[in-house]
Amino acid sequence: MGHFIPLSIPNLNGNEEKYVVEAVRSQWVSTAGGSIKEFEEKFGAYLGMDTACACQSGSAGLHLCLRHFGVGPEDIVLVPTLTFVATVNAVMYQSATPVFFDCDEHLCMDAKQIQTYIDARCTFAQGALTETESGKTVKAIVPVHVFGDLCDMDAIMDIAEKYHLVVIEDATEALGSVVSHGRYAGKQAGTIAHASVFSFNGNKIITTGGGGMVVSNDPATVEHIRYLSQQAKDDVMYFVHEEYGYNYRMTNLQAALGLAQLEQLEGFLETKRKNYALYQSLLKDDPTGTILPFGAEQANDWFYSFCLHTPSAEKRDALLQYLNQNQVQVRPIWKLNHLQTPFRGYFAMPTPKAEDFYARIVNLPCSTNLSEEDVRAVCTLIGAFA
Ligand SMILES: Cc1ncc(COP(=O)(O)O)c(C=O)c1O
Numbered sequence: 209m210g211h212f213i214p215l216s217i218p219n220l221n222g223n224e225e226k227y228v229v230e231a232v233r234s235q236w237v238s239t240a241g242g243s244i245k246e247f248e249e250k251f252g253a254y255l256g257m258d259t260a261c262a263c264q265s266g267s268a269g270l271h272l273c274l275r276h277f278g279v280g281p282e283d284i285v286l287v288p289t290l291t292f293v294a295t296v297n298a299v300m301y302q303s304a305t306p307v308f309f310d311c312d313e314h315l316c317m318d319a320k321q322i323q324t325y326i327d328a329r330c331t332f333a334q335g336a337l338t339e340t341e342s343g344k345t346v347k348a349i350v351p352v353h354v355f356g357d358l359c360d361m362d363a364i365m366d367i368a369e370k371y372h373l374v375v376i377e378d379a380t381e382a383l384g385s386v387v388s389h390g391r392y393a394g395k396q397a398g399t400i401a402h403a404s405v406f407s408f409n410g411n412k413i414i415t416t417g418g419g420g421m422v423v424s425n426d427p428a429t430v431e432h433i434r435y436l437s438q439q440a441k442d443d444v445m446y447f448v449h450e451e452y453g454y455n456y457r458m459t460n461l462q463a464a465l466g467l468a469q470l471e472q473l474e475g476f477l478e479t480k481r482k483n484y485a486l487y488q489s490l491l492k493d494d495p496t497g498t499i500l501p502f503g504a505e506q507a508n509d510w511f512y513s514f515c516l517h518t519p520s521a522e523k524r525d526a527l528l529q530y531l532n533q534n535q536v537q538v539r540p541i542w543k544l545n546h547l548q549t550p551f552r553g554y555f556a557m558p559t560p561k562a563e564d565f566y567a568r569i570v571n572l573p574c575s576t577n578l579s580e581e582d583v584r585a586v587c588t589l590i591g592a593f594a
Pocket of ligand 1: 378408
């Protein structure tokens with residue numbers, strides 16, 4: 209039996225230790241300090257955005273965005289059912305109502321189905337979109353770039369403009385993904401919507417241990433989100449607060465890690481690209497499954513996670529068991545959110561594609577320090593399973 213191959217782990221072989229030690233020695237370890245500003249500036253510059261706000265997690269970032277745009281108990285937020293639960297939880301934190309959508313062949317929220325929902329269930333009058341049955345206002349869409357593949361942002365932004373909706377890109381998994389076609393061609397994931405959120409959790413492309421970043425083309429949006437993330441302090445001397453806020457600011461220690469990770473981003477992306485291509489070529493003729501996407505037009509050239517689409521749920525389960533027993537850590541994709549206990553009472557559009565992907569996908573190891581030998585070992589095992 210070979211050595212253990214994890215699913216997705218941090219890669220900390222650059223200046224991480226040096227920068228964190230420097231932060232410790234400077235005594236600036238909490239939510240103030242030079243590394244936070246520097247990380248925000250460098251991260252923003254990488255995306256070509258003027259402003260960015262570093263926060264404690266992607267989840268916190270999503271919550272801050274919804275709060276900033278005034279999403280509340282009388283509002284509906286459109287979300288994909290195929291996403292990590294954090295996307296939906298952020299809607300719940302604002303006591304708003306999620307409505308769930310299917311995915312397209314890129315695993316991302318089906319933009320066409322949003323129009324179908326609006327046509328069938330909503331009315332648009334006086335600049336507001338209202339769900340006829342509940343009387344609630346459809347306020348926002350949170351498209352998720354699942355595993356770094358990209359949503360159809362052309363269609364989503366068109367709908368948003370037509371019906372006056374806010375769009376918040378959940379780009380937590382999409383750092384480095386670039387749009388390949390349409391009017392946003394050449395733009396990075398997370399630079400298109402009214403605001404976007406990235407995650408630096410331990411399993412993400414770069415990590416700060418835990419952390420997130422909100423970016424927007426509107427500096428006032430980022431400024432207000434930063435204010436909310438720091439307990440909405442209007443006067444730091446006399447503790448004056450004109451709004452209620454959160455303790456969501458990133459720490460200087462996390463930002464120090466982030467700066468070291470950012471220096472290595474291009475190399476990390478290159479490893480992902482190479483490993484994706486290697487998985488695809490080694491598993492090309494394997495009956496156990498196909499690496500997504502199916503050679504269709506790709507929305508981008510990089511993938512955060514590698515999905516093996518197996519022929520059936522039974523095959524998926526058997527393969528999950530086989531690989532995990534053989535020291536290769538693999539997982540199914542997330543259980544669909546509209547079927548999760550806290551969200552069962554909310555409306556969902558039909559979800560045939562998401563159900564199919566959920567039943568048949570196995571996520572393969574994708575760390576940025578995954579070697580070519582590791583990829584070959586995983587594929588050899590998959591071949592043996594067949
Ligand atoms: C799609 C998606 N949304 C939101 C999050 C939340 O990010 P975080 O773990 O930084 O809170 C994650 C990652 O964990 C994610 O994968």
